[in-house]
Amino acid sequence: MDTQQNTALTRALTEVPGPLPTSGVIHITLQHTDRFTVVGNHLAQHPDLSCTAVGLAVRIQSLPQGTEVSIKALTARCQEGERRIAAALRELEAHGYLQRFRHRLPGQKVITRTVFCNQPAALLRPRSQAPVAAPAQAPIPAPARSQTHVPGPGPEPDPAPVRPVPPAPPVPTGTSAPEAPVPPPPPPAPPFVPPPTAPKPPRPPLPQPGTLTPELDRAATALLSDLRRHAPQFTLSEGDIRHLAPAVATWLERDAHPDTIRRTLTDDLPRPLRHPVKLLKHRLTALLPPPLPGACDLAAPARPRVVVTPFQTCDDCDRAFRSPDPGHCRDCRETREHRGEDVRVAA
Structure with a gap:
């Protein structure tokens, strides 16, 4: 029996423009109308990326915004295993297509953000050198005609060139002035993503105790050595301890408390945990609690004492007045001073 021929393929080959090559691939290009992703040749023909990395980049680029692209999620979607997917992600990260960084949410929870850029080389160019599409020119409307104008049978002659006149003449009634074309709004600026070669800020130093006593050093060493019983990922070397x-x-x-320190260091670990020592450094530095306040700091502040001046009775007129000591009121004092008599004045 002869080889079965594909009628549709044969018909498509006849529609390919130009002579068909005698060897190599023959492209049958059909236009996509939906469900397609534009991929640049710099990625599809990248000389330093493996085919697994190129295919994984195309898969990530075709996913909707917000789709999880962790190693576990990609393994569930693809046929490759975790090792090949992890190696492909490292290739894309080394060439700038993929960037992963840590982000802290409210509540001291740390998550991993993944950013995929379809043209990493465009981020390294200055904004002034980036190609900007020329705005589309709006069609200039023809000047409006008078409502009472009746066109003649022949073609209208070309209008004479208009000379600039300082004040524009008023528009007569029954005509409408041509509106100036409105330029289109400028395209929105792309979101800024720092290049992979941008310098990172220095890490804060590890906290140091006021006095490292032998008891504190022995307790800290024992706590770090005991972490592997609770989390095997923290099997630390003697130098790290x-x-x-x-x-x-x-x-x-x-x-x-040692149990509080252990839970802070081992709870809610990222998966997979690639750098356990770096994670311990970060948590020991960023989550360091303040010193406990003393008894004097917890005591309520003393309220200011208000001194109330008592009432006294005047020795002459029995009038009540405020004074720390008994004596005469103001009126009686003035009367006695006018008479030249002795006055008992309260201190």
Whole structure:
């Protein structure tokens, strides 16, 4: 039997423009009307990316905004395993197509943000050199004709060139002046994404205790060595334990309970955890509690004492007046001073 021929393929080959090549690939290009993604040749023909990385980049670029693209999520969507997908993501991250960074949410929860750029080379160019599409020219409307104008049978002659006149003459009744074309609004600026080679701010130093006593150092070392019983990811070396022990001693110096420190360091871990020592450094520095207040700090502030001046009875007129000591009222004092008599004045 002869080989079965595909009638549709044969018909499509006859519609390819130009002579068909004698070897190599033959493209049958059909126009997409829906469900398509534009991919640049800089990605499709990238000389340094593997085919797995190129295919994974096309898959990520075709997903809607907000779709999870973690290693676990991509493994569930693709046929490749976690190792190949992780290696492909590292390739895309090294060439600037993919960027991953940590973001802290309210409530001390840390999440990983993933940003995919379809043209990473365009981010490195200055904004002035970026190609900007020329705005479309709006059609200039023809000048309106008078409502009483009746066109003649022949073609209208070309209008004479108009010379500029300082004041514009008023528009007569029954005609409408041509409106000036409104330029289209400028295109919105693309969101700024820092390039992968941008310098990162220096990390804050690890906290240090006021006095590293042997008891604090021994307790901090034991707590770090015991972390692997609760989380196997934190199997630390002796050098890492000696480096992190002063920071844990600072927590203990501020009266933090060892169970509280252990839960803070091991709860809500990212998956997968690639750098356990860096995570411990970050949590020991960013989540360091303040020192406990003393008894004097917790005492309520003393209220100011209000001194009330008591009432006294005047020795002459029995009138009541305020004074710390008994004596005469103001009127009686003035009368006695006028007579030249002795006056008992309250201190």
